[in-house]
Amino acid sequence: MPEFLHDVPVHPDCRHFRGDLPCRPNKEHGYTCAECPVYAPAGKRILLIKLGAIGDVIRTTPLLRRLRQEHPGCFITWLTLTPAILPQREVEEILKFDYASALQLQARRFDVAINLDKEKEACALLLNVRADAKFGYTLREYDGVPWPVNAQADHKFLTGVFDQLSLANTKPYVQEIFELCGFDFRGEEYVFDTHDDKGYDWGALPPAAQGPRIGLNTGCGDRWTTRLWSTEKWIELITNLQAAGYAPVLLGGEAEHPRNLTLQAATGAAYLGTFPLPQFINLVHQMQGIVTQVTMGMHISIALRKPTILMNNIFNPHEFDLYGRGQIVGPDRQCVCFYRGTCKLGTSCMEDLPAAKVLQAVRESVLL
Incomplete structure (x- = not known):
């Protein structure tokens, strides 16, 4: 039933209704x-707090599929530091985390509130928001320590505070966050926008006649630099890919730009430059396979359902679910620097990952 303001019927429960604007x-x-x-009453109101980093926001999107299944017609509000990465058509309300958003969320009531971040500001918000059911992490009021708000969150919480438990963990991240919310994981895929509707011109890419395009995401950010592969290794891989009938395409952002220019000059591999995030995502979508470190490019590749060759050393390989597309490859010697940004031995074990091993994974994952 509508509510009335001066005899004017209004449907504030409609999922289209704004209140501040038409x-x-x-x-x-x-x-x-x-x-x-097109009046459509909203079902359950669900708050999802996942602030960052971008890659973690991307790999949280499978939850959207299950929330829609469990709560048909639900209205989802997602609070994040990176609104642009979320599929705009798939989330009713996307809020950037700031003072204004935090203030208004604490004045609202939700049926379900989920916080997947241990940052204290995210935990404090879950503590203060009003919701019938809460999942994830809250803030202990008397000491300010992040803490599980429900028993299902214990596992994911503990693997984040004890390296021994993290190393022993055999559950992928997506499974962990599903279980944190009280769900079993059934292989739900990411929800992601390819940005094909933007009409980007990729005429400079190698044509199909040159072989399957293999995107090479050559960087890994500046936090965990023990993941970096040397320029010499990349050159070897590129020349081997070219000889095998593939068309390598160099990918990256501003941080990778100098390296990619060097690789292009040394090998003739295609390199189109750097792009805003939506355009970069669409560029990745033009590839038939991706070789990458554990970085944002990896999450984008998995979300776009590309065969992903993941080069990993310092992270637990069980953390990553490639959905049966691609392979995880590691160095030939055991890494001893779990979640470390510098190598204890002086030289990163990534130098013991042969280019031939990566090439073989490409061959097995992306057929000519």
């Missing part, structure tokens, strides 16, 4: 609540 149906078609043909 809704889209009113703006585009002139509909009012009295006769609106």
